[in-house]
Amino acid sequence: MAICEVCGNDYALSFEVRTVDDSVHTFDSIECAAHKMAPICDNCGCKVLGHGLQAGGQFFCCAHCARAQGHAELADSA
Secondary structure: EEEOOOOOEEEEEEEEEOOOOOOOEEEEEEHHHHHHHOOEOOOOOEEOOOEEEEEEEEEEEEEEHHHHHHOOOOOOOO
């Protein structure tokens, strides 16, 4: 068993996520992993769980938020 670094639950089915910089994170659920690791939209503040958009070093959950921050060239992919 391993302890989730977000909620502290000691869970038999916990899992590790390894990042490109060789960091290792332990979670007990996808929810906790997303809470810790998902980027945050630089306009509305929601967690970006899909592909999202990037421009000028910023992350956005959708084209609407990107446009609100002056990135009119971005469009959502359906």
